[in-house]
Amino acid sequence: MQTADKPYRFPDSRGHFGPYGGVFVAETLIPALDELNAAYEACRNNPAFMAEFEYELKHYVGRPSPIYHAKRMSDSLGGAQIYLKREDLNHTGAHKVNNCIGQALVARYMGKPRVIAETGAGQHGVATATVAARYGMECVVYMGAEDVKRQAANVYRMKLLGAKVVPVESGSRTLKDALNEAMRDWVTNIHNTFYIIGTVAGPHPYPMMVRDFQAVIGAECLVQMPEMTGRQPDYVIACVGGGSNAMGIFYPYIDVPGVRLIGVEAYGEGLDSGRHSASLTGGTPGVLHGNRTYLLQSEDGQIIETHSISAGLDYPGVGPEHAWLKDSDRAEYVGVTDEEALAAFHNLCHLEGIIPALESSHAIAYAAKLAPTLPRDKILLVNLSGRGDKDMHTVAEKSGIQF
Amino acid sequence: MSRIQSVFQSLQASGRRALIPFITAGDPAPELTVPLMHALVEGGADIIELGVPFSDPMADGPTIQRASERALINGMSLRKVLALVSEFRTTNASTPVVLMGYANPIEAMGVERFVAAAGAAGVDGALVVDYPPEECEAFARTLKAGGMDPIFLLAPTSTEQRIREVATIGSGYIYYVSLKGVTGSGALDFNDVAARMPQIRQGVGMPVGVGFGIRDAESARRIGEVADAVVIGSRIIEEIENSPRDQAVARVKNFVEGVRAALDQIQGAPR
Numbered sequence: 001m002q003t004a005d006k007p008y009r010f011p012d013s014r015g016h017f018g019p020y021g022g023v024f025v026a027e028t029l030i031p032a033l034d035e036l037n038a039a040y041e042a043c044r045n046n047p048a049f050m051a052e053f054e055y056e057l058k059h060y061v062g063r064p065s066p067i068y069h070a071k072r073m074s075d076s077l078g079g080a081q082i083y084l085k086r087e088d089l090n091h092t093g094a095h096k097v098n099n100c101i102g103q104a105l106v107a108r109y110m111g112k113p114r115v116i117a118e119t120g121a122g123q124h125g126v127a128t129a130t131v132a133a134r135y136g137m138e139c140v141v142y143m144g145a146e147d148v149k150r151q152a153a154n155v156y157r158m159k160l161l162g163a164k165v166v167p168v169e170s171g172s173r174t175l176k177d178a179l180n181e182a183m184r185d186w187v188t189n190i191h192n193t194f195y196i197i198g199t200v201a202g203p204h205p206y207p208m209m210v211r212d213f214q215a216v217i218g219a220e221c222l223v224q225m226p227e228m229t230g231r232q233p234d235y236v237i238a239c240v241g242g243g244s245n246a247m248g249i250f251y252p253y254i255d256v257p258g259v260r261l262i263g264v265e266a267y268g269e270g271l272d273s274g275r276h277s278a279s280l281t282g283g284t285p286g287v288l289h290g291n292r293t294y295l296l297q298s299e300d301g302q303i304i305e306t307h308s309i310s311a312g313l314d315y316p317g318v319g320p321e322h323a324w325l326k327d328s329d330r331a332e333y334v335g336v337t338d339e340e341a342l343a344a345f346h347n348l349c350h351l352e353g354i355i356p357a358l359e360s361s362h363a364i365a366y367a368a369k370l371a372p373t374l375p376r377d378k379i380l381l382v383n384l385s386g387r388g389d390k391d392m393h394t395v396a397e398k399s400g401i402q403f
Numbered sequence: 404m405s406r407i408q409s410v411f412q413s414l415q416a417s418g419r420r421a422l423i424p425f426i427t428a429g430d431p432a433p434e435l436t437v438p439l440m441h442a443l444v445e446g447g448a449d450i451i452e453l454g455v456p457f458s459d460p461m462a463d464g465p466t467i468q469r470a471s472e473r474a475l476i477n478g479m480s481l482r483k484v485l486a487l488v489s490e491f492r493t494t495n496a497s498t499p500v501v502l503m504g505y506a507n508p509i510e511a512m513g514v515e516r517f518v519a520a521a522g523a524a525g526v527d528g529a530l531v532v533d534y535p536p537e538e539c540e541a542f543a544r545t546l547k548a549g550g551m552d553p554i555f556l557l558a559p560t561s562t563e564q565r566i567r568e569v570a571t572i573g574s575g576y577i578y579y580v581s582l583k584g585v586t587g588s589g590a591l592d593f594n595d596v597a598a599r600m601p602q603i604r605q606g607v608g609m610p611v612g613v614g615f616g617i618r619d620a621e622s623a624r625r626i627g628e629v630a631d632a633v634v635i636g637s638r639i640i641e642e643i644e645n646s647p648r649d650q651a652v653a654r655v656k657n658f659v660e661g662v663r664a665a666l667d668q669i670q671g672a673p674r
């Protein structure tokens with residue numbers, strides 16, 4: 001998992017990816033972040049820690065996740081071959097759990113008996129509640145009051161796992177406000193609390209730490225792709241909300257020449273409609289949630305409300321490393337609309353017998369656009385970041401069906 | 404000498420403490436902000452901290468969050484806050500005004516443009532909550548070049564090294580956050596503040612204000628025993644929230660007067 005001798009070496013010691021990232025927090029949080037930074041450095045350089053992390057990924061999560069050649073889908077598109085990295089087969093149904101295990105182990109190392117998390121759709125909340133149960137930790141999950149209403153099943157799941165779910169009534173009552181509230185809890189309860197952030201955002205060291213824990217995805221692909229196809233892919237494609245599944249699969253490929261990295265944002269009702277979540281392709285740089293990155297904001301610098309059919313992509317910021325990969329042209333960022341994602345969702349169900357998460361459907365939708373423009377011997381590796389069971393409700397509603 | 408420095412100098416000469424109330428610009432209504440600022444001064448404020456509302460006030464508790472939300476609903480923006488400061492300056496040339504807020508509205512305006520506009524409006528300092536020293540060297544430099552003071556926070560957990568860093572980059576005064584947590588949270592530990600204050604005052608070599616958790620004349624007086632300045636925020640916002648619109652200005656003035664009287668009972672320099 002370690003990539004210390006690679007030419008690409010970001011972030012710097014204070015968490016900067018070029019002009020992005022950093023530690024933009026109030027003084028009250030600085031010592032907590034320093035403490036976390038030191039603990040994470042100790043953990044990642046400790047072979048016993050890494051061995052336990054890998055053991056948990058293997059026996060609890062079910063790693064390595066397979067790569068699957070989506071042959072019928074590829075044939076139906078008539079171009080490049082589509083391969084899916086099956087993060088949907090992980091325990092709890094998405095890539096989120098990789099990071100939660102890593103951070104819970106750091107929390108245990110630091111002697112913190114209580115973990116907190118923010119969640120939008122509830123996937124990261126469920127993953128955090130899961131590992132908290134697994135390691136016997138108290139767990140509090142902050143969730144926007146709007147999302148609590150929209151994601152009742154996941155709220156119940158978290159409660160079954162023993163977590164307390166706190167609805168957040170401030171601001172737009174969605175994911176960004178849940179993150180604010182979790183930060184407030186953390187600054188108040190630093191002595192016994194570890195904040196498990198769910199994506200590659202937040203102040204340093206979070207973007208780096210979450211990336212490192214998720215990089216197992218890409219590291220496995222580096223081995224699996226040559227085994228399956230005799231070579232590395234031409235394109236690696238992943239959806240980008242906060243950007244953790246994308247960083248996880250991109251990071252080990254950054255120094256592999258000839259592999260194009262494509263992040264797919266949520267264009268919602270269209271980039272021109274103003275109702276989207278495309279921070280990188282439709283936003284401007286600014287400071288939010290402890291780091292500098294691309295944001296969806298008003299002219300006055302207020303954060304604006306976002307929209308996506310997939311709650312997991314519905315976030316006005318994006319991890320700072322993606323901002324850097326965009327500006328340095330190492331990765332490209334594109335978007336697909338709600339409608340296109342939904343079409344891809346149905347296609348994958350029908351052609352491959354796989355029900356993808358709506359988030360992941362964005363990556364599949366873009367692959368489906370790209371494949372027919374390329375020859376049949378080109379290879380697209382798509383991160384299927386999660387399964388779609390959680391989205392039954394949303395998809396059914398779109399088809400006019402009520403449970 | 405900056406307006407902030409001269410305020411502290413004359414207060415110190417007469418053995419008094421600075422009273423620094425906080426309100427959020429545009430709360431409860433933009434047309435009440437300037438009258439509220441004047442009422443703060445009439446009630447005995449020495450410096451005004453004027454909150455610039457932000458959509459994501461991560462370091463604030465529920466009270467200031469609500470003030471921020473009301474102000475944004477009222478259409479408040481950084482540009483409009485600066486216009487309110489200009490308006491205040493037409494009849495008050497002496498009371499320093501420190502803007503307190505978050506980095507993003509400033510970055511959206513552009514640091515250079517902000518500093519020019521703030522200087523022209525008559526702003527004296529800026530406290531950007533999510534700009535710790537290591538992330539804002541250029542900002543602090545530009546602000547100082549524009550004749551304004553970059554104000555920084557210190558916390559009970561701040562290390563010696565941190566205190567030195569803040570002393571190098573900051574000017575005007577230091578804002579010591581007296582408790583863990585967000586603005587408006589509960590109990591204030593007087594003994595802890597009293598124990599830390601000498602080291603911090605000496606370490607930074609400039610006046611130190613203490614805030615977070617000061618709720619009445621008595622807690623203000625006890626903090627004033629050991630600090631150069633007392634900052635009161637959430638409690639004043641509550642006064643505004645709980646007053647009928649037409650009484651908010653008078654009630655805020657009345658509250659500030661009570662705190663002023665308590666601070667003026669203190670004899671001698673901070674212990």
Ligand SMILES: Cc1ncc(COP(=O)(O)O)c(C=O)c1O
Nearest residue numbers: 241242243244245312359385386
């Ligand atoms: C399955 C799945 N994919 C992607 C995301 C988006 O997050 P990120 O961009 O951090 O991978 C989520 C978030 O909830 C998710 O559940």
